[in-house]
Amino acid sequence: RTSAEDIKAIRLITAIKTPYLPDGRFDLEAYDDLVNMQIEKGAEGVIVGGTTGEGQLMSWDEHIMLIGHTVNCFGGSVKVIGNTGSNSTREAIHATEQGFAVGMHAALHINPYYGKTSLEGLVSHFNSVLPMGPTIIYNVPSRTGQDIPPRVVNTVAQSPNLAGIKECVGNDRIEQYTGNGIVVWSGNDDQCHDARWSHGATGVISVTSNLVPGLMHELMLNGKNASLNAKLLPLIQWLFEEPNPIGLNTALAQLGVVRPVFRLPYVPLPLEKRVKFVELVNGIGRENFVGEKDVQVLDDDDFILV
Secondary structure: OOOHHHHHOOOEEEEOOOOEOOOOOEOHHHHHHHHHHHHHOOOOEEEEOOOOOOHHHOOHHHHHHHHHHHHHHHOOOOEEEEEOOOOOHHHHHHHHHHHHHOOOOEEEEEOOOOOOOOHHHHHHHHHHHHHHOOEEEEEOHHHHOOOOOHHHHHHHOOOOOEEEEEEOOOHHHHHHHHOOOOOEEEOOOOOHHHHHHHOOOOEEEEOHHHOOHHHHHHHHHOOOOHHHHHHHHHHHHHHOOOOOOHHHHHHHHHOOOOOOEEOOOOOOOOHHHHHHHHHHHHHHOHHHOOOOOOOOOOOHHHOEEO
8 A cells, every 4th residue: 555655755746637528427538648648748646636627526426436547547657646625524534435445545635615614623624534544735725715824734744644735825834844844745836846946845736737747747856947947937827817727628628638628617718818828839839738639729619518
């Protein structure tokens, strides 16, 4: 079984996109192609059913099936980290038991969102799921409405199953943890280069690597590279002009690697931004992006909303 130490060593983790068929079911053929492209270009782990993979729009049956499918097909080549977190502790426990039962290597756990809880409640929540296996805690206050402060993380870090933190608050917070020997992955693609090379982060849990996994691998593994970082920043900024994964879904459809199918409430970016993406691809070089088809500007009528 995978240990927390095995997870701590990985530097590029892709928050993988979940593609759909026109009837709204998972497009597993396209999904397998996406994961294969990540492995070929050096991603060491994938988050299944995270925010980017739209776990929030899945039933738990779909969610656990996709984790199991990913382990079955790719578990020997990449670490499979299942997003089994929930705002309900009982639900998080149940989903995490199922995730480890189907073979995931680690769990990703958000703090309880919307309802929120006290700091003592956060500690109890994480301590309820940590005994099950290697765990990454995910701090993204912009989505949960509540920061996970260092006091909480330092308390639950006593568990040998805490692999580390996906931290979105910024590089000053990352340095607080790395200075104390806690493993951190940057959750912000626009800050991950500096997080990795100047603030002690182990790597990144990335959205952008869905599109340019080879370049993100280079950014995380091959030393400080300010010029490559600057080259990627306009793409990263474009990806996050609207809430993730709207930009990514639009981009992958225009690259021809997924069908242009959106699960509501996500809808594609407007035409002006779709045109901008083609310009970005041509500027960075089509050969650096996933897929082999020419990038194209899709029309409004090309998209299917389910």
